[in-house]
Amino acid sequence: MSAQLARPHILDPHGALDPCATCEARPVSVCNAIADTDLGRLAAIAVVTETEPGQCFIDEGEPANSFFNITAGTAKLFKLLPDGRRQITGFVGAGHFLGLAVSDTYAFSAEAIERVRFCRFQRSKLRMLLDDFPLMEKRLLEVAANELVAAQEQMLLLGRKTARERLASFLLLQSRQGMPCGHSRRRFSLPMTRSDIADYLGLTIETVSRTLTKLRSEGLIDVVSQAEIIVRNPSGLEGLAGGLC
Amino acid sequence: MSAQLARPHILDPHGALDPCATCEARPVSVCNAIADTDLGRLAAIAVVTETEPGQCFIDEGEPANSFFNITAGTAKLFKLLPDGRRQITGFVGAGHFLGLAVSDTYAFSAEAIERVRFCRFQRSKLRMLLDDFPLMEKRLLEVAANELVAAQEQMLLLGRKTARERLASFLLLQSRQGMPCGHSRRRFSLPMTRSDIADYLGLTIETVSRTLTKLRSEGLIDVVSQAEIIVRNPSGLEGLAGGLC
DNA sequence: GCGATTCGTTGACCTGGATCAATGCGCGGC
């Protein structure tokens, strides 16, 4: 079972890159480089797991024993302050890698938003894995570099943008989610709650709600249902978001 | 000349890791793996350059032709909004790599704070470089993973911490700058201006100034001169900073 | 069908940090 599962998930050149953050990324096909005989060995040390929405599968501060590759669903990554304030550092979907960092404890928590499926590897075997599959290492480096760019963009948002600008940036990001480079959807749905959006944008749920209402009243977007958005004026939103992403 | 220059900078296992963000990082010695004969080849494609303080050596949006390895001095990395608002995403010193991302334009600007020296490589040769020196790739991956952790910490700061907490976190980070894991200095100097600190912490210079004054009046720190800080009460500061870093 | 619960919206009010403005303080040039 595992070999069939492993190929499309770990090795799919499309899954692992966030197309929004990496418009110029040229996905490297890792697929072709791994022989089928090796796939068995790879699969032998991977454990495929599924989680229910709301379930935490990585806990900040716990020993970082595993390395994850998400294969389906969406999860949120977050950090907490002692008093419970939360910052969501990202939403991750199929193809993302978690637990890369050289540290013996996890630096963040991860919780499933939708039902999430992932491959889990023992971190102690990661070194070996990378030595055996050098193209996987190249892949990880690309992914990490692109996440770094996205993180810098998010710091700009959190440090310097107004609530309006944050929501505009966020909606554009979501409209490009899972789309090929340079493309976006006019209509899309948000898998996360207002509270998640607020904690991602460094705002409160009230401000998120009010700002969405305002953007709608100005004709920039439509909020069809709680989770369903239509972008009515993409260039207007882009002007608000400031710059590219 | 270049071989002698290249060895300590590109290959020094200590320089490239930010000790604060990566307390648990076990630096991998890349040194030992590269033969001296190879060093010549490596040096042949590197250009060593120096910049004056205030000089911009990377411009956001420009074609990303080069890949940099800082070998001395401190620089600030930042992103700008169209109206001039600025977010400094990090201060980088000796050992840091810049221009890793898979993108054909730079995602941020870099400006020297102190006199900065760096090695510059053509990005078009990066692939070749990494193929020839696989350990360098491992190294880059480690560095990138650790920067990602630091970036998440900074997102928590920007999204959820108060001005007081931001300053406390910042001062602790600076007190650990360049120190081995788990160590810090009581007394240290800040190479950057208040304006840089403000743009790094998502505040204004006035708030930075006022908050430092407040922390001093409470006996947590001493501001000996503009650029010189003494931490009087480390655990008090840590309590404020919330959590580890 | 109907409480109970959770999530989202809206309004009234408050406050932390921004903004605006004045002043202090090195430091380099001459």
Place this chain on the structure above:
DNA sequence: GCCGCGCATTGATCCAGGTCAACGAATCGC
């Protein structure tokens, strides 16, 4: 020595977004 300039500090005021509170609107268990 003194002027000019850039950086830092301090005070007064303002406002974007937070907080508190009330109220809809889906969803679920029974």
